[in-house]
Amino acid sequence: xxxxxxxxxxxxxxxxxxxxxxxxxxxxxxxxxxxxxxxxxxxxxxxxxxxxxxxxxxxxxxxxxxxxxxxxxxxxxxxxxxxxxxxxxxxxxxxxxxxxxxxxxxxxxxxxxxxxxxxxxxxxxxxxxxxxxxxxxxxxxxxxxxxxxxxxxxxxxxxxxxxxxxxxxxxxxxxxxxxxxxxxxxxxxxxxxxxxxxxxxxxxxxxxxxxxxxxxxxxxxxxxxxxxxxxxxxxxxxxxxxxxxxxxxxxxxxxxxxxxxxxxxxxxxxxxxxxxxxxxxxxxxxxxxxxxxxxxxxxxxxxxxxxxxxxxxxxxxxxxxxxxxxxxxxxxxxxxxxxxxxxxxxxxxxxxxxxxxxxxxxxxxxxxxxxxxxxxxxxxxxxxxxxxxxxxxxxxxxxxxxxxxxxxxxxxxxxxxxxxxxxxxxxxxxxxxxxxxxxxxxxxxxxxxxxxxxxxxxxxxxxxxxxxxxxxxxxxxxxxxxxxxxxxxxxxxxxxxxxxxxxxxxxxxxxxxxxxxxxxxxxxxxxxxxxxxxxxxxxxxxxxxxxxxxxxxxxxxxxxxxxxxxxxxxxxxxxxxxxxxxxxxxxxxxxxxxxxxxxxxxxxxxxxxxxxxxxxxxxxxxxxxxxxxxxxxxxxxxxxxxxxxxxxxxxxxxxxxxxxxxxxxxxxxxxxxxxxxxxxxxxxxxxxxxxxxxxxxxxxxxxxxxxxxxxxxxxxxxxxxxxxxxxxxxxxxxxxxxxxxxxxxxxxxxxxxxxxxxxxxxxxxxxxxxxxxxxxxxxxxxxxxxxxxxxxxxxxxxxxxxxxxxxx
Numbered sequence: 001x002x003x004x005x006x007x008x009x010x011x012x013x014x015x016x017x018x019x020x021x022x023x024x025x026x027x028x029x030x031x032x033x034x035x036x037x038x039x040x041x042x043x044x045x046x047x048x049x050x051x052x053x054x055x056x057x058x059x060x061x062x063x064x065x066x067x068x069x070x071x072x073x074x075x076x077x078x079x080x081x082x083x084x085x086x087x088x089x090x091x092x093x094x095x096x097x098x099x100x101x102x103x104x105x106x107x108x109x110x111x112x113x114x115x116x117x118x119x120x121x122x123x124x125x126x127x128x129x130x131x132x133x134x135x136x137x138x139x140x141x142x143x144x145x146x147x148x149x150x151x152x153x154x155x156x157x158x159x160x161x162x163x164x165x166x167x168x169x170x171x172x173x174x175x176x177x178x179x180x181x182x183x184x185x186x187x188x189x190x191x192x193x194x195x196x197x198x199x200x201x202x203x204x205x206x207x208x209x210x211x212x213x214x215x216x217x218x219x220x221x222x223x224x225x226x227x228x229x230x231x232x233x234x235x236x237x238x239x240x241x242x243x244x245x246x247x248x249x250x251x252x253x254x255x256x257x258x259x260x261x262x263x264x265x266x267x268x269x270x271x272x273x274x275x276x277x278x279x280x281x282x283x284x285x286x287x288x289x290x291x292x293x294x295x296x297x298x299x300x301x302x303x304x305x306x307x308x309x310x311x312x313x314x315x316x317x318x319x320x321x322x323x324x325x326x327x328x329x330x331x332x333x334x335x336x337x338x339x340x341x342x343x344x345x346x347x348x349x350x351x352x353x354x355x356x357x358x359x360x361x362x363x364x365x366x367x368x369x370x371x372x373x374x375x376x377x378x379x380x381x382x383x384x385x386x387x388x389x390x391x392x393x394x395x396x397x398x399x400x401x402x403x404x405x406x407x408x409x410x411x412x413x414x415x416x417x418x419x420x421x422x423x424x425x426x427x428x429x430x431x432x433x434x435x436x437x438x439x440x441x442x443x444x445x446x447x448x449x450x451x452x453x454x455x456x457x458x459x460x461x462x463x464x465x466x467x468x469x470x471x472x473x474x475x476x477x478x479x480x481x482x483x484x485x486x487x488x489x490x491x492x493x494x495x496x497x498x499x500x501x502x503x504x505x506x507x508x509x510x511x512x513x514x515x516x517x518x519x520x521x522x523x524x525x526x527x528x529x530x531x532x533x534x535x536x537x538x539x540x541x542x543x544x545x546x547x548x549x550x551x552x553x554x555x556x557x558x559x560x561x562x563x564x565x566x567x568x569x570x571x572x573x574x575x576x577x578x579x580x581x582x583x584x585x586x587x588x589x590x591x592x593x594x595x596x597x598x599x600x601x602x603x604x605x606x607x608x609x610x611x612x613x614x615x616x617x618x619x620x621x622x623x624x625x626x627x628x629x630x631x632x633x634x635x636x637x638x639x640x641x642x643x644x645x646x647x648x649x650x651x652x653x654x655x656x657x658x659x660x661x662x663x664x665x666x667x668x669x670x671x672x673x674x675x676x677x678x679x680x681x682x683x684x685x686x687x688x689x690x691x692x693x694x695x696x697x698x699x700x701x702x703x704x705x706x707x708x709x710x711x712x713x714x715x716x717x718x719x720x721x722x723x724x725x726x727x728x729x730x731x732x733x734x735x736x737x738x739x740x741x742x743x744x745x746x747x748x749x750x751x752x753x754x755x756x757x758x759x760x761x762x763x764x765x766x767x768x769x770x771x772x773x774x775x776x777x778x779x780x781x782x783x784x785x786x787x788x789x790x791x792x793x794x795x796x797x798x799x800x801x802x803x804x805x806x807x808x
Contacts, residue, residue, distance in 0.1 A: 049534065051553035051586040052508050052515070052524055055605035056539035058590070059131050061597040063627040064088060067497025068591050068598045070148035073550045074155030074172045080132060080552060080589055081158055081170075082598050083148040085497035087141030089160050089168070091175040092132045094552060096585050131587055131602045134626060136175045140168045143493045144500040147209035151217065153332035157307065159211045159219055163493035167205075167219065169307050179310045183221075183303075203297045203314075207477065207502065210330035210337065217307030218315075218353050220337065222325035225299040225478065225487040234296075299324040299487060300341055304351065320347045324487050326476035327400040327412070334378040334424075338410055340400030342478045342487055344393040346412065348380060348427060381424050388427035392420060401476050402504045406511030409527060413505055415475050419516065421527060431530055435518055437465060451520045456737035456761065457542060461519050464545050468593055471499045473547060498594035504548045515588070517546040522590065536588060536601055543732050544592040544599070552587040597623070655683050655807040658773070662696075663801050664784050667757070668777030669741050675728040678743060678751065678772040684720035685753055686805035696785055696800040703762070705785050706744055707802060708754035717753035724750045733771040735762040739782060741773035759786050 064084035071082045080092040141162025150172065151157040157178065158170040167181040183205060206222030226234060297303075300321030303314040323343040330337055340346045382388050393399055398416040409430065412420045419433040444458050453461070468474055477491040477499070491499045505516045513533070514525045522536035537546060588601040606618050660667040671679050685691055690710070697714050698706040709717045719725045726749040735742065735758060742765065744754035757775060758765075759782060775782060788796045 049513070049524070050584060052513055052534075052536075052551065053586060053588045053601040053603050054524060054534040054536055055601055055603065055608070056537065057605050057607040058537060058540055058599040058622065059587075059602040059604060059606065060622045060624060061599045062092070062132070062134070062624050063629075064090065064596050064598075065627050067501065067594060067596050069497065069500040070145050070160075070502070071548060071550050071589050071591055071598060072148050072150045072158065073552045073589065074150045074158070075552070075554065076155045077172050078552075078554075079135070079172055079175065080550070080587075081148060081150065081172075082589075083140075083145040083160060084596065085144045085500050087139060087143055087145060087162055087164070088137060089140045089145075089148065089170075090137045091135040091170075091172075093135050094585065094587060095131060095133050130624075131585065132600050138168070138170075138177065140177075141166060144495075144497075146205055146207050147221065149209050149211045151211040151213045152330050154213055156213065157211060157217055159209065159307065161205055161209055161221060165205060167221075167305065169217070169219075169310075179307065181305060181310050181312055183305065183312055201295055201297050203301070203303060204299070205303075206299075206325055208325050208328040208339075210328060211307070212330055212353075214353055216309075216353070219305045219307055220318075220328070220330070220351065221303050221305065222328055223297055223299050223301045223303060225324040225342075225489045226296075227489045227492050229492075231481075231486060231488060298322070302328070302339070304353065315353070316351075318349075318351065320349055321345060324478055324489075326478060327403045329403045329405055331405050333407065336378070336380070338403050338405065340393070340403060340412065342399050342476065342480070344391075344395075344397065344399045346390040346393060346400060348382075348390070350380065382427055389422065389429040390427050392429055399476065399478075401474060402502070404505045404507055404514065406507040406527075408511060409507075411505060411507070411514055411527075413503065413516075417474065419505070419514075421514075431527070433516075433525065433530075435516070437462060437519075440519060451538070453520075454737075460734075460736050461542070461545070464593070465519060468498075468545070468547075471496075471501075471593075473498070473501055473503055473593065497596070501547055501591065501593060506549055506551055508551060509553050515549055515551065517549060517590070519545070522546055522549060522588070537590065537599075539607065540599070544595065546590045546599075547593050548591040550589045552589065554584065554586060596627075655679075657776075657808045658682070658686060659806040659808075660778075661803040661806065662781065662785070663799075663803065665781035666778050667775055667781050669773040670776045671773045672730075672733060672771070674730050674733060675770055675772040677725055678728050678770050681719050681721075681725065681751070681753070682755070682772065683807060686807055688720075689804075690753065691802050692804050694802050696788075696796060696802075698756075698794050699786060699788055699790050699796050699800075700794050701786055701790075702760055704756045704758045705782065706754060706756040708744070708752075710753070714754070719752055724752055727751065728770045728772075729767050730771070735765040735769070735771060737761055737774075739775035739779055740771055741775065743770040743772065745769060757782055759783065 064082065064086075065088065066085040068082055068084050071080065073080050078094040080094065081089060082092065083089045140160050141164050143163040145160055145162055147159075147161040149159055151159075156172055158172050160168045160170075162168075165183055167183050168177055169179040169181075170176065171178045204224045204226070206224035208222040210220045212218045212220065297317055298319060300319065300323050302318040302320070302325065304316040304318070305311070305314055321339065321341040321343075323341040323345070326340055326342050328337065328339040335350060336348055337351055338346070338348050385391075393412065393414055396414075396416065398414040398418070400412045400414055402413040404411045404413075408424055410422050410424065412422065414420065417434075417436045419435065420429060421431040421433070422428065423430050440458070440462075444453070444455065472479070472490045475490070477489060479488050479490050480486070481488060503517070505514060507514055512526060512528060514527050515536070516523045516525060519541070520535060521538040521541040523532050524534040524536060525531070526533050537544070585602070590599045590601065592599065606622065656671055656673070658669045658671060660669065671682070673679065685708075691708060694707055694710055695712050696705050696707045697709055697712050706714070709715070711717070727743075727745070734740075738758055738760050740758045740762070742756055742758070743751045744756050745751050745768075748768075751770065755772075785800050788798055788800060790796050
């Protein structure tokens with residue numbers, strides 16, 4: 001699906017059909033995902049795509065204890081940095097993807113390490129090589145991360161910003177903490193800050209940051225809007241201040257004429273305040289002074305901190321935006337900032353970092369920026385903003401969620417799910433790529449198997465998209481009060497992990513390809529031809545919704561710092577200087593919505609050509625248990641060991657299809673090798689005649705039909721080993737469609753011989769029953785059995801039997 005519509009400015013030069021300019025919507029020139037993937041391997045694209053992995057499956061994944069919310073990379077040093085919702089920052093080193101024996105990286109769960117290492121060592125041919133390895137972990141923040149960035153242009157430093165108000169700086173080369181700023185100044189007006197524009201003002205750190213290497217290290221960080229609770233608290237304080245002001249105005253006249261010397265009456269001395277009362281009054285006055293004189297900087301402000309002096313006082317406050325910042329990025333070669341806010345305004349501006357004598361007294365607004373080449377950056381590409389298309393989002397009443405930059409273009413992902421491609425030449429709109437769900441609805445309605453999805457699979461993915469909308473992931477975590485028109489932050493430090501994730505896209509180093517996470521995988525769009533040339537991770541897109549990516553180009557075996565020195569600082573010389581078109585060790589790191597893993601794609605697809613004997617071990621080994629596993633991780637690990645212990649038995653289970661000969665007709669079932677114990681049990685019973693003449697003892701219309709009990713009342717049956725056996729719950733085998741074949745049980749790990757066939761999607765059964773097959777033929781027979789009349793206990797009034805089962 002490639003839902004891209006192009007603007008006339010880019011399409012007028014082409015004499016080809018309009019379809020050519022609509023590919024990224026998912027209706028590119030090809031009519032299916034396979035054609036798009038083949039285009040990515042076209043000879044014309046292969047040389048340029050050598051630094052973009054285009055495999056259907058991820059190579060390996062590693063864990064955090066909580067949802068992974070941020071990732072960044074340093075090209076020079078070959079490090080990947082990830083952050084999670086519990087404030088943990090981890091460093092990972094890129095390694096060669098050659099097939100060498102390795103062990104699992106250290107992590108928080110010793111048991112997880114043992115499981116992963118043992119499984120990898122059990123078969124060197126099945127264990128995938130590790131293209132990335134663990135280096136170090138920091139518990140950097142109390143609570144979730146707001147931002148995690150590496151410095152531009154060299155990547156020598158990194159910074160993390162947390163909800164706890166702290167900013168941590170890291171030296172990437174030594175993977176060590178280089179400094180810290182305690183920037184949370186909720187009590188700034190009580191003292192502690194001096195000088196600068198924020199004296200007497202408070203600020204809330206935002207989610208968008210840029211770390212810039214100049215003569216010193218500088219951090220630009222946005223400020224956020226208040227949450228609903230914070231806004232209500234501010235309104236209450238404002239009301240209290242107003243009430244105190246009115247009371248003071250009423251009492252003031254009596255204080256003016258308090259001299260009663262002309263009064264003949266002797267009223268005696270005035271009452272004196274006790275010490276406690278005097279303290280209470282002084283505290284109240286000081287609190288009033290603080291509340292009256294202490295305001296928050298506007299939420300559209302951008303703060304500039306020094307990573308060298310580590311002062312908690314911002315050097316400058318830039319106020320280009322009147323609404324909260326929703327996207328911001330730094331152009332390392334032109335020294336520009338491209339930013340967008342919740343009102344739809346896009347700005348391209350040049351920040352200045354050093355204080356001059358003329359601006360030392362006031363550093364607010366545009367005084368800290370420049371529109372000309374004053375030694376800080378290239379001149380802006382326009383004379384007047386009205387000559388550009390930077391108001392395009394505002395006109396459409398949408399706003400930027402993410403901004404990706406290349407040398408000549410920048411792409412803006414907006415809240416209406418459209419990607420607008422701009423040229424830096426005059427900041428003109430070049431093309432619009434449409435990723436709205438309506439586009440996918442249209443394609444699925446016209447193509448029954450588009451992108452390898454049926455209607456049920458698409459419905460599952462569409463439901464996840466709606467869940468992401470509920471988590472404000474595609475709205476920039478911003479909402480607006482309909483009555484007051486005040487902007488509010490919809491995500492707090494107490495929100496679930498998925499709420500703290502951010503959507504992003506990226507260009508490759510040539511600027512030719514835009515990598516865009518979508519519902520069908522990560523699309524690779526050629527911005528010159530406006531075609532989707534490949535879709536990364538299409539094979540895993542059913543279980544994973546990728547939302548954030550970072551590209552790690554180049555070869556991990558190259559000393560990139562030395563190569564940079566030899567090439568005079570040109571990263572292009574490192575990436576393409578060898579002139580070798582063979583795939584290298586470049587990686588694509590991806591985060592998935594709500595997942596506590598990050599996923600590394602390489603040029604090797606380990607699942608593309610695996611054989612039946614090793615496929616299960618390869619699938620399990622690529623998900624490394626480097627942290628304490630949860631229940632699902634432990635289940636998969638035990639399943640992996642069970643497969644190794646019973647390898648010889650599993651090889652005997654070669655049947656892939658079963659035909660149930662019933663009194664109403666034949667039902668054809670495709671069996672899944674992903675559940676070897678369950679399949680072995682089913683095949684064993686079928687071969688022995690255990691199921692012959694067994695009735696369907698339970699039929700519930702609109703739900704399922706159940707059989708497999710030789711007693712015929714739902715209380716009997718056992719496994720081929722005698723007794724019961726364990727569940728084999730697989731994340732990618734779900735009750736998400738009708739005609740799913742699943743094991744009946746009386747609770748966890750109580751499988752015997754009974755099984756059922758669903759007639760509708762039954763997602764509430766997921767993680768409770770083992771799915772081991774799907775009906776691929778004879779659906780009408782299943783529906784005919786479902787329509788048999790039953791009594792009040794769901795027992796059929798007329799007998800329906802399995803006559804025999806044939807295997808193939």
